[in-house]
Amino acid sequence: MTSPAHFLDLDDVQRPALEALIVRAHAFKKGVPDAAVRLRGRTILGMFFEPSTRTANSFALAAQQLGAHWLAFDTGGSSMSKGETLEDTVRTIAALGADAIVVRHPESGFPHALARYFSGAVINAGDGWHAHPTQGVLDAMTLVEELGSLEGRRFVIAGDIRHSRVARSSARALWLLGARVTLCGPPLLLTLSAPGWGFADLATDLDACLPTADALMLLRIQKERGDASELPPFEDIATGYGLTPARLAKLPPHAVILHPGPVNRGLEIADELVTHPRSRIERQVANGVYARMAVLERSLRGLERPLAGRAR
Amino acid sequence: MMLKPENRDFVSARIVDPVLGLDAIRTIVVRNGVVTALLDRAPSAADPHTERVDCAGMVLCPGFIDPHVHVREPGETHKETLKTALAAAAAGGFTAVAAMPNTRPAIDDAAKVARLIGDAAVLRGVRCYPIGSVTKAREGEALAALRSMAAAGAVAFSDDGNVTKSLKTLYHAAKLIADLPQPMLSHCEDVSFADALMHEGEVSDLLGVPGSPALAEAAIAARDLLVAQATGKAWHICHVSTRMTLDVLRWARGAGVRVTAEVTPHHLQCTHELLLGFNAAMRVNPPLRSAADVDALRRAVLDGTITIFASDHAPHAASEKEPPLSHACVGFSGLETAVAATFDALPDAPLKTMVGNFSSNVAALLNVRGGTLAVGAPADITGLYLDRPWTVEPANFRSLGKVTPFAGRTFKVRPALTVVGGAIVYRHTDETRASANESRPAARATPELAAKERRT
Numbered sequence: 094m095t096s097p098a099h100f101l102d103l104d105d106v107q108r109p110a111l112e113a114l115i116v117r118a119h120a121f122k123k124g125v126p127d128a129a130v131r132l133r134g135r136t137i138l139g140m141f142f143e144p145s146t147r148t149a150n151s152f153a154l155a156a157q158q159l160g161a162h163w164l165a166f167d168t169g170g171s172s173m174s175k176g177e178t179l180e181d182t183v184r185t186i187a188a189l190g191a192d193a194i195v196v197r198h199p200e201s202g203f204p205h206a207l208a209r210y211f212s213g214a215v216i217n218a219g220d221g222w223h224a225h226p227t228q229g230v231l232d233a234m235t236l237v238e239e240l241g242s243l244e245g246r247r248f249v250i251a252g253d254i255r256h257s258r259v260a261r262s263s264a265r266a267l268w269l270l271g272a273r274v275t276l277c278g279p280p281l282l283l284t285l286s287a288p289g290w291g292f293a294d295l296a297t298d299l300d301a302c303l304p305t306a307d308a309l310m311l312l313r314i315q316k317e318r319g320d321a322s323e324l325p326p327f328e329d330i331a332t333g334y335g336l337t338p339a340r341l342a343k344l345p346p347h348a349v350i351l352h353p354g355p356v357n358r359g360l361e362i363a364d365e366l367v368t369h370p371r372s373r374i375e376r377q378v379a380n381g382v383y384a385r386m387a388v389l390e391r392s393l394r395g396l397e398r399p400l401a402g403r404a405r
Numbered sequence: 406m407m408l409k410p411e412n413r414d415f416v417s418a419r420i421v422d423p424v425l426g427l428d429a430i431r432t433i434v435v436r437n438g439v440v441t442a443l444l445d446r447a448p449s450a451a452d453p454h455t456e457r458v459d460c461a462g463m464v465l466c467p468g469f470i471d472p473h474v475h476v477r478e479p480g481e482t483h484k485e486t487l488k489t490a491l492a493a494a495a496a497g498g499f500t501a502v503a504a505m506p507n508t509r510p511a512i513d514d515a516a517k518v519a520r521l522i523g524d525a526a527v528l529r530g531v532r533c534y535p536i537g538s539v540t541k542a543r544e545g546e547a548l549a550a551l552r553s554m555a556a557a558g559a560v561a562f563s564d565d566g567n568v569t570k571s572l573k574t575l576y577h578a579a580k581l582i583a584d585l586p587q588p589m590l591s592h593c594e595d596v597s598f599a600d601a602l603m604h605e606g607e608v609s610d611l612l613g614v615p616g617s618p619a620l621a622e623a624a625i626a627a628r629d630l631l632v633a634q635a636t637g638k639a640w641h642i643c644h645v646s647t648r649m650t651l652d653v654l655r656w657a658r659g660a661g662v663r664v665t666a667e668v669t670p671h672h673l674q675c676t677h678e679l680l681l682g683f684n685a686a687m688r689v690n691p692p693l694r695s696a697a698d699v700d701a702l703r704r705a706v707l708d709g710t711i712t713i714f715a716s717d718h719a720p721h722a723a724s725e726k727e728p729p730l731s732h733a734c735v736g737f738s739g740l741e742t743a744v745a746a747t748f749d750a751l752p753d754a755p756l757k758t759m760v761g762n763f764s765s766n767v768a769a770l771l772n773v774r775g776g777t778l779a780v781g782a783p784a785d786i787t788g789l790y791l792d793r794p795w796t797v798e799p800a801n802f803r804s805l806g807k808v809t810p811f812a813g814r815t816f817k818v819r820p821a822l823t824v825v826g827g828a829i830v831y832r833h834t835d836e837t838r839a840s841a842n843e844s845r846p847a848a849r850a851t852p853e854l855a856a857k858e859r860r861t
Binding site: 104178179180200201202203205206209220221222223224255256258261284285286289290291322 | 605609610612613614683685724727729730
């Protein structure tokens with residue numbers, strides 16, 4: 094039922110497939126001679142039901158660098174907001190000739206629902222709290238660049254774990270590559286049971302996690318999400334789980350800092366640390382385009398037969 | 406055929422009646438829709454005015470009563486109609502159902518109660534007992550006309566599907582009818598978790614989906630049973646789904662509260678893992694919980710904490726069970742699998758317990774006739790095959806709702822015969838669609854057909 098062309102989450106992704114994506118992303122970064130024609134003639138539709146600059150632009154750039162058409166679907170004025178069913182919307186999209194949909198939606202599982210109806214490829218650009226699989230690929234790519242093998246490396250993710258699709262996907266990607274992942278946050282914002290998601294350690298004291306970390310990822314405090322009965326005031330997260338110069342000093346000298354962006358300066362990371370030499374935040378953004386090129390190529394070239402989603 | 410359908414001898418069956426303490430081969434003699442004798446032997450003389458129904462191989466029980474059915478009529482007949490719901494009940498082995506008031510409009514006054522009773526009576530099949538809403542339009546605030554509804558035939562009161570939000574309203578509702586036999590039925594789910602799409606646990610963690618913890622059910626059960634304690638009212642907790650709620654029930658029993666509780670087949674069988682992959686069709690309220698909860702519920706039946714089985718039959722159109730999760734309606738089509746799935750979940754339960762939980766205990770809860778095959782009781786009979794494996798094929802359901810967690814499952818127990826007031830409203834041997842290798846039957850016995858027979 095579910096086409097292997099979809100890229101919905103990393104739940105069923107095996108290590109060799111992830112490694113292949115990272116290798117390919119690195120290749121694109123170094124330069125692939127025919128990159129600009131790899132997806133020539135293909136149409137990729139971006140459906141962003143949540144505001145996104147970084148991810149949407151990153152996907153658009155990746156599509157263009159592979160020679161594909163990028164079409165931004167206006168979700169605000171769409172017929173879906175006028176009560177059209179998901180199934181009917183998808184039929185329309187298929188009739189337009191789209192080969193792939195890149196979708197971001199506030200509800201976990203929305204891309205999976207789309208995938209039921211769309212015969213082309215569905216690529217998840219972030220669904221609710223659930224997954225952001227291309228972020229997982231780009232984070233793994235960035236750390237492989239930095240550290241080489243991730244086998245046995247310690248990776249700490251700090252902040253609001255529970256409501257973070259980035260945490261779910263990046264933790265899984267790094268764990269698939271052999272890293273030990275620790276999720277660190279207040280008990281309310283951790284997973285309900287340990288190990289988290291079946292594989293990650295849980296911790297509530299960030300300072301205790303730092304001395305053995307090879308990399309630390311700060312999560313964005315989601316000011317726009319959640320409700321006050323479920324999320325503590327931001328200062329609670331910032332105080333306990335934000336990166337300060339004092340905390341930076343507790344990290345081993347080789348350890349690097351990641352953040353999925355956009356950064357709330359002074360909340361999850363001190364202003365002056367955003368561009369610190371140990372920060373890889375800009376590298377993540379740059380690598381994001383290559384990682385997404387690898388994912389789009391896999392989804393659209395990995396198919397042997399023409400995509401049924403095309404109208405002609 | 407000019408037989409009087411009310412006169413029948415049901416011969417050669419094993420009769421299990423927990424009220425009579427009977428488990429033996431008997432013939433049930435039915436005259437004018439009433440049990441007139443239980444005989445050791447089949448009557449030898451052929452009586453031209455009496456149909457002899459051979460029940461060899463069956464267990465005959467007091468008619469099963471489902472205390473928790475959503476008939477969807479009025480207002481949502483694309484999901485189910487009264488007619489299809491009662492046909493499904495007959496095929497599922499139920500001789501009576503209690504209809505929850507969450508129709509459109511809600512059953513919240515005497516006229517609506519009377520209309521439902523009248524509409525069901527016209528169908529002349531499975532009996533249908535209305536449950537009235539506690540509050541007007543089930544909105545949880547203003548008291549509905551409970552005493553008028555009781556006078557019109559409502560057997561119980563519930564805002565099922567919703568919680569009666571206001572404690573003050575619930576307290577006053579219980580006091581308003583403290584002198585009446587109709588129990589209060591509680592759907593327990595704290596409203597502050599209304600955004601939840603599933604059980605809060607490892608699966609919701611993995612999927613990143615907002616969940617409702619066991620606490621959200623148990624806390625309301627505790628609140629409502631405190632109202633029962635304060636008012637002395639008989640109370641019933643619907644579809645218990647968590648260990649924590651069982652603890653609340655045990656506390657209430659110990660404190661002398663008049664309380665019963667029901668459990669559904671899906672909560673005895675299924676866990677939240679069924680929602681992996683965002684399987685929206687498996688959404689139900691209360692949600693499917695953990696394996697530990699399932700185990701605890703099974704043990705609670707065996708130790709008598711739970712004494713009633715209910716299907717929580719909640720049919721929806723196929724398109725209403727599609728993903729994403731937030732779009733999918735909650736509930737399953739349950740009437741046609743409830744008996745088989747419940748027996749399957751509890752292989753170690755004594756047969757008399759199983760039968761009592763489906764019949765006499767429900768009759769006692771709702772203060773309705775039936776629940777026994779004693780002489781003088783209405784001839785409402787459920788016949789079962791205890792070992793006739795069959796596979797659930799939702800396409801064959803009489804219910805318009807086809808979504809069930811049991812599709813493709815094979816169960817041993819199969820409803821074989823459903824008799825209401827002496828009339829056969831369902832007979833398994835009349836099935837054609839279920840399996841090609843079964844013998845070609847005569848006409849299907851449905852409530853409509855039974856009604857036609859009676860009119861002729």
